Amino acid sequence: MVSDLILSNFSEHVQLNETEKEQLLSVLIARPFKRGELLVKGGDPAKYMLFANAGYMMTYYTDSNGSDHVISFAGAGWWASDIYGSVSQQTTPYHTKALTDGEALLLPRLSIAHLLQSSASFERYFRIVFQKGMLRQQRRYIEACSTSAEERYRSFIAAYPDILAEVQQKYIASYLGITPEFLSKIRGKLARTA
């Protein structure tokens, strides 16, 4: 298992000693995936956090009308944003699906609890991850409230051109909080304008 990505992600935030690194690597589970595969199903027990080692995943929610809402995409080097797998709770309401071929590293919930107890470095790492996650979610909410769909699409393609290339349009529409039809119309308009 190639673990450079996750180790470098940790080292962006904390300095792990050799013991801690080994401890972390020893509990990770490599999970290769194929495009379209459902890695975590909403309603199931939340067993682990997922780190994208290669390829793209997305975390989304299916509401009571059956509509899906993409919470976030995760490309190589990112955690999936379903963090229910990190809390001692029975189930997650979110699905996590592979959007391309790739590989996830699974970090089991019990291992997380173990890591957190064994070293303040792990507490610190996850404190920072969740702190940033909370800030990101706030910004996302603000952006959804205060900008039009067209603006959100423009800023999305500016910020994540790589995701745009890899991922189906209907998922991007869902991420932006609009219907696939409406995204198509926005794209048509932008193409005509440009």
Add this chain to the structure above:
Amino acid sequence: MVSDLILSNFSEHVQLNETEKEQLLSVLIARPFKRGELLVKGGDPAKYMLFANAGYMMTYYTDSNGSDHVISFAGAGWWASDIYGSVSQQTTPYHTKALTDGEALLLPRLSIAHLLQSSASFERYFRIVFQKGMLRQQRRYIEACSTSAEERYRSFIAAYPDILAEVQQKYIASYLGITPEFLSKIRGKLARTA
């Protein structure tokens, strides 16, 4: 300074020893406030996190059109959701305003850094606070995307009847992501129906 609320909030998540409790209390700053007072101004240096010891505060964002968007309310026993004061960054984009008379406890950024380094309990506490905050923000986003304004208002009054009584309607409208006029129409309709 009466500090029961914040100590009991910590003890919901971690067990602090006497030294740690003293350490925490020694860095908190009591900040009484009056209704309408601006406690933190967006664009200013983010100096601290704010814990509501009494009364209500709200954190909100003013977008480029000059419209305000309430991110969250904080009643007694809650942290304001502007957590920029916890990261080593220059400024916060959010305002925090007093909605009633009350008192905030200010936890300065440097003190947070100090606490985090001195004990894993503090790392753990803030890890949990941010973890829950991230989950809450995600749920809020999902709710904004997947339900109508009327449904959101209904679930708001069911969940927070106390806030409803204390806080001006236009702020609740902003929290729900709608205009004050439209909230008024929803209320009119519900009153007529019921």
Add this chain to the structure above:
DNA sequence: CGTCTATTTGAATGTACTCAAAAGCGGTGG
């Protein structure tokens, strides 16, 4: 009491949705 702000109400408008149908695209099997 008068002033200022918040809330209500109404009419016109707009952004985004729904429903429906056509066109495009990718994979699979004959």
Add this chain to the structure above:
DNA sequence: CCACCGCTTTTGAGTACATTCAAATAGACG
């Protein structure tokens, strides 16, 4: 290699939820 199938994207017409603008009413505070 082509034909077909299923799914995604495009396009169009009609609709709905929520907004904007404007004016009237109600409340709060000095």
